Amino acid sequence: MASACCAPLEAAYETCQQHTLRLIDILDIKIVEARGLLVRPGGSCPEHCVRCVVKMDNEEIFNTSVAAKTPNPYFGEDLHFELQKKFRLLSFYLFDHYSGRAARPLGKITFRKEDIAKYSDQERWFNLQPLNGNSDVIGKVCLEISCERLNQEGNRHEVMYRLKVRMVDVCDLLLPASRKTEVYALAHVQWEATGLCIATEKLHACQQQDSKQRENVAYFDLPFFTTEVGQKRDEHEQNVCAGPNGKGSLFLRLSVWHDLPRSSSTFFHGEVRLPLMCPNQFDESKLAWYYLKPRLRGSERISRTQGGEESTRTVDTHGSLKLQLRYTVDHVLCSSHYNQLWTLLLHSLNVQPFRASVLALISYLPKSESDRIVLPLVRTFVHSNHVKPFVCVLCSEEILQCQDVNTLFRNCSFASRCIFELMKLVGSQYLVTTLKPCLDKIFLERKSCEVDPDRLTPGQSLTNNSRNLIIYAESMIIRIVDSSNHCPQLLRDIFRVMRDVTAKYYPNRVDMQWLVLSSFLVMRFFAAALLNPKSFGLRQDLPDSNVSRTLALITKVIQRLSNFVVCGRKLSDKEAFMVPIWERFSDERHRVAFVKFFDRISCAGSESSTTCDSVTVLKEGLLYEYKDVRTDCLGRTCSSSKPRHCYLTENEFYWCKQKESTRLGQLYLSDVVLIQPAERKNRGRRMFQVATRKGIFSWEAVSCAEMGEWVALMKRTCERQWLNIQQASDCSQLFEIDAEQQLENIHLTLLRYIETFRSWKDFFENQRSTLTQEFPMLQLFSEPTIRQVTLQSLQSILCCTYTLEEKHSLALANHFKQVKYGSKDLPIGDDNYLLLRSRLRKYAAAAAAASWRDEADTAVTTTAYTHGSLLPVEQTTGSSG
Template sequence: MKLVIPLLHYSCSPTVCSGLRVVDYGGLKLKDNQTLLLLVSEVSNSSEVGKLPIDTEEKRSKEWLEMPCGDGMLSLKFTLWQDLLKGMNSVFHGQVRVDIDENWKLGPAKWFYLRPKGQEETDGGKVEEIGEITLKTTYQVDHILKMQYYKPLLDLLYQSGEVQPLTASLVAVIESLPKVELTPISRSLVELLAQTDHIRPVLSSLYVNSILKCQDENTLFRGQSLSGKMLFEMLMTFGKMYLISTLKPVIDRIFKERKNCEVDPSRVLAGVSVEKNKINLLVYFQMLYEAVTSSSANCPHIIKELLYDLRKVVGEHSERPGVQRLAVSSFIIMRFFAAAILNPKAFEVRKDLPDNRVSRTLLLLSKLLQRLSNCSVSDGPLSSKEIWLNGVFETVTSTEHKTVMASFLDNISLAGDRVDPQRCTVFKFGMLIQVDRNRMRWKRVLQAKRRYVQLTSTEISWQKDAHCPPKGIILLTDIKSVAVDNKHIITIAADPLPIQFEAPGVVEANDWYCAIEKQRNRALHGDDDESENYCTDAERHVDRIHALLFKYRDTMVEWRDQLQSDTEFDEKTPELLKASYVVERDRQAHKESLIATLCATIDVTDAIQRAHEEYEKENNEAVKIEEIVPETSQK
C-alpha cells in the first residue's frame, strides 16, 4: 500500500545551526483550505520542537526553519500533521527519523517516506515485494433462543447452592466434566449470578468441593478449580478499579524513576552497589506494602462478603487457625495484588509494557509481597531457593510487617459478622474532556475542560480532579441513551440537558460506552426477573453453558446409568461418582442427589436442544421459500 511521500530539503551549516524546508510532497489526499504542519525535533531533546507550515497550493514551505545543531551526528524526527489543533479535523500523516552526519555537507534534497511503500524497484530494475498478508476468515452463526427456553437450566444453576449435599450440585458436575476449559464457563456463571442472591451460596458450594478434594491445606485454592476461576472473575469485575487505584500511583513512580533494584550478585554489573539497589527495592516495597495494607476500606463490599464466605467455609472444615487467612491470601494477594504488580498491563494498571529493568523490579516486589503474605499466615518457617534474597526477606517479614498484613487480611474478609458501610463499586474512572458546544471553538481547543470521570454501580460523576468535589452527577436510571460518534465523543442523554465527553481515542470511547451501558442496564432492571436483572446478554451466557452440557451429554448419561446400576467403581471412575472425598455417612445421600441432578440436567439440556433444532428447521424452511419466490416471479 503506497502512502505519504514528502520531499524534505536539508542544509546543515558547519556552525551550530541547520536549516530545512519542504520542496515538494506527494501522495497526500487533502481538501481545500487545509493546513499542513511539519513538527521537527531532535531525538535526544524532544522538548525543542520547531514548526514549519507548508503551503498546500504550492506544495512547499515558503520559509526556512533554523534549528540548533550539535557536534557530530544530528538525529531529527519529523512529524507531519494536517490541522494540528485538536478537535478541528486533525489528521496524523506519519513520521520519520533522519540521521545527518558530517558526510552530508551540502544537504541535498531527498525523498523521505513517512510510511513504507508497497513495492520498490531495485537497482536491477526488478520490483521488490515488501511483503503480503494472506488472511483466512471463517464465521459461525449462533442461534440464541429467548430466555423462556433457558429458564429451567438457569433455575438449576441457581439451586446449586441449595442442593444437599453440596458436592452433588450442577456446578460440581460442570467442574468434574473431563477436559473442560473453566475460564469461559466461570465468566458466564459470574455474569449470570454476580448481582443475584445466588452468587454467594453457589460459590460456597464450590468452596466445599475444593476443600474436600485438597490433599494438603498449605496448597488450598492454589490449583485450577471452578471456585478459584469464579472468585477471580468477581475480583476483576467488581474490584478492578479498587486494584488500579491502589497500585497505580506506586507503579507509575517505578516506571518513571527506573531505579536499579537488582540484588542478585550474579546479575549486578561491575561498579554497581548492591546495597544501594537493596535500599531502592525496600523503598519501593514499603510504598506498595502501605498502599495495599491500608486499602481495605476502599474494597467493594461484595468482595468482602465473598471473602467472608470463603473464610467461614474454610473454618468449618479445618481446625488450623491460619488456614482461613491462607485461603484469603491465596486470592487477594497471590492472584490479585501480586499478579497485578508482576504484569500491570494485563490488569490495566498501565497501558505500556515495562522495560527489562522495571520488569525485574516488579518481579522482585511481587516476590516480596507474596513472601510477607505467606509468613503472616504460616506457622512454620518457609524455605527459600534464592539465598541472595534472604536478607531482604528478613527485613520485609518483620513482626510488625506480619502483624499489619494479618490485620489487612482480617479487615478485608470479616465484613459478614459486623456492620460495615457499603460503598458504591467503582467500575471505571479516568480523565476525559468535557465538550461544551456553546463555547467558542478556540476555547474548546486551547482551554479544554479536563474532567475526572467516575462510573459507579449507581451513577456517573465528573470533577476537576480526583480530590475536588463533583461538578455534576447523573444517576444511571436517569440516562435515556448513550452514543459515541466518529470523533470519539461520548454523548449521555439525560434530563435536563445531555452531557458530552471526548475520549483520547476510539478504543477508550468504546470502553466507556460499553461500561456505562452495562451498568445502566443493571440499574434499570434491578427489580425485574433475576435472570435478566444485570446481564446485557444473559441468553448467550446460558446458551454457552447449555452447549457445554450438550457436548458432554453422553458422559452424563453414562454417569447416571453407572450410579443407578450399582456397578463396582474402578480406577477410571471419576471422583465425583466415587465420592471418596465425601464423609462415608453422606455418600449415599450424595449418590441419590447426584442422580437427581444428572437426570434433571439431561432433561433440560435435551429440551433446549430440541428448541434449537426446531428453530433451525423453521429458519431453513423460510430460506427455501425466499429462494422460490424470486424464481416464480421471473417466470
C-alpha cells in the first residue's frame, strides 16, 4: 500500500532540478453589486441593462449584464482565473446599455497589481471614476542608457558628463503591432524642483541596424559644478547631478507617443522617469526594460500608496461598485519535494484510530480554513487514484461520530464537505446533462408556478400555477431518475462505497443506505444546483425573482419526495399550500422510481451509455473559424476568418452561420486527438486548435477567458467519451490536476497554523494542561495509545512543514539569482509582487526555524511517518546543520 501511494509523485519529474520553482498567478474576483448609478430612465425596458466589463490591461477577460430596473443592480459574480500572462492593471467598466444603441459609460475602477494586495479578501465599496485615458497606461520600453566623462584629463573638480539615451524597442502598447514603427519618444533632462528642461530630443525605436541609427540616439551634456578644494572625487561624483540654487536634482523623463492618422493630434502611451543620481548609475547594465507609467502633474504627484487610497476617498458622484479581490502567486516546487507530504496524507488512511491521523488533525482546524483545504485534498486523492479508500475512511468516521441517524451526512462536517466537492469535481457534466434541458425551458417560458395564496398577484390563477408546477416538477424528476446511465463510473463507485460502509454499520437497514444517497445526491447535488444554477455551471445568467421562486418550489417537491422514499411514510405538512402538490407525488409509482434510481446509480456493475435521449447543449457561443487560403505561386498564404455560432454537446462539436441555422460542419468528439491553445500573430492568446484524424481546425474566441472555457469544457467532454469507451479503472488520467499545486496549497495551510500544531504537540507532551478549554475535541484523546499515535502525527506535520519550507527558501533564493531586474520579464518599475505569499513564510519560518532545529537534534526517539514506515526524525529531515 505504501509503495503504491508514493508512485504517482515519484514517477513524475525525476529529472527536475533540485530547486526548480514554478510561479502560478491566481486572481479571484467577486463582483457583488453596484449602487447610485446614473442610469438612463426607462428601466422597465427588457433590453435596458447595466453591463460590467472586466479588463486585464487592455484585454477583456469577462463581461456580464443585469437588467437596469434600479440604480442599484446586483451582479453576484464569482470569478477565478489562473493567469497565463502577467498584467499591470485590472479595470472594471460599467456601461448603461440599450440594444441597438451606443453604450453609455457610467464609470470605471482601476487597480494596479501591487495595490490589489491591500484589499485582499476584503469585501468593500469602491467609487467609480470617470473614463479618461491618462491613468490606463500599459506597455514597456527598452532603453540603452550610458554616461561617460568628457574631460578625462582636465581638472578633477570641473568635470562634465555626457548622457547617451537610445530607444531600442517597445511592446504591449495600446497600438496594433503593425504600427509599432510609428512610435517615437521625447527625451527630456529636467530639474526636479522647477521642471525646467535642459534639453529635449526625439527618438524612434531602432530594432534593426540601419544608416539612420545615429538619429535614434540622444546625447545630453550634463552641467558641471565647481566644488571646494580637497573634496574627494567619489563624493564629488556622487553629487555631480545635484542642482544649485534650490533646483534639486536632475532626472531623465522619456515619454512615448504616436501620431494619430489623418489628424494633427498625438496619443500618449506613458513615460519613464529616472533620477540621475550619479555618473556610474548605468554602468552595470546599459540595456534595460522599463514599465511605462502615467504622467505626473501637480496634484497628481502623490505617493503610490496615497494614489491607491484616493479612489476610495473621492466623492461618490458616479456611483460605486462592491468588490472582493484576491491576488496570490503560488510558489510550486517540482514534484519530488512533495513526496513526504504526499505520503503523510495517503498514509492517514491506514492510521488507527483515524481521529489521530494527519487528515483528522487537519479537519480539526477552524472551519474557514478547512474549507480552503477541502478541494486540494480531494484533487490530491483523485490524482493518486485513492478516492474510494478516502471516501470509505471519511464515511466510517462520520457514522461513528454521528449521534442522530436522521441527520447523518446532513450537516457541514468535514466528510460531507469533502464528498460534496468530490461530486462537483467528478459529476459536473453529469449534472449539466441531467438538469440543463428542463432548466433552460423554465428560463425560456418563465411561467408562474406560485401556489401560495398569500403571494399571488392580481390576474394569476392558482389552478394554472399548480398545473405549471406539476409539469415542471414531473419533467425534472423524470430527468433525474432516468439519468443513472449518464453518471460517471467513478461517481457510481463512490456511491457504492458509501452504501457498503452504511450497510456495515447498519445491517438490514436499507433505508439508511437510501438516506445516505439522498443526503448527497438530492440534498447537496440536484437541489443545490437548482437553487444556484449559475454557481454550478448550469446557466450563465442569474434567474429573476419569478424563475427563482419556481426553482425553489420544484426543489421543495424533489426534497419532499426523497424524504418520503427514505421514511416510507407520509410526512407532516408544515406548508399547507404545498399539500395538494405533495399528494400528487407521494404515491407508490414515484417512490419505486426513486428506489430504482438509487439502486442503479450505486451499483458498480451498471452499464453506462454514451448516448442521450435528447441532445444536451453544454455550451454555445460565438467563435471565429480560421482557414489558411493559398493565394499565389510563391506559396504565401493568408488566413480567412468567419464568425460562427458554435455548439458543444456530449458527442459532437458543430457550428452554424447563425444561431439555429443550418449546420455548416461538425466534429465528433470520439475523433478528436488533441485540443490546445494556439498563438497567431496579432491575435494574442485567444486562439485554440482542435486536431482530429481528418485535419486541424483553428478557432478564435472573443477573449482569452472565453477561449479557456471552451478548451477546458471540450477536454472534459472528450475525457468522458474516452472513459465510456475504455472503461478505465484509473481515474487519475481523466482529470487535469496539478498535484504539486494542490500539495502546495495544503502546505500553506499547515504553515499558517504551525503554531496551533505546536501547541497541540505540547499538550500531548503534558506541557499545557489547559488547552482543552480552547480545543474541546482534544478531550477525545485520553487513552495513552491514542495520545502516542496523535503525537507521532503532529511531529510528522511539523517535520514535513519545516523541511518543505526550507526547500522553498532555497528555491526562492535561487530563483531571484536567475531573474535579472530590468529584463523583459521583470522590467524596472515592477513592484516585487512575487513575494505576496512568501511573506507568511518569511516570518513563520524565521520564528520557528531555531526551535525546530533544537528539537530535531534532541528528538532521538521521536518518530515520523515516511513512505508508510516509521523512521526517526533525523532520517526524514536530513542533517540539521
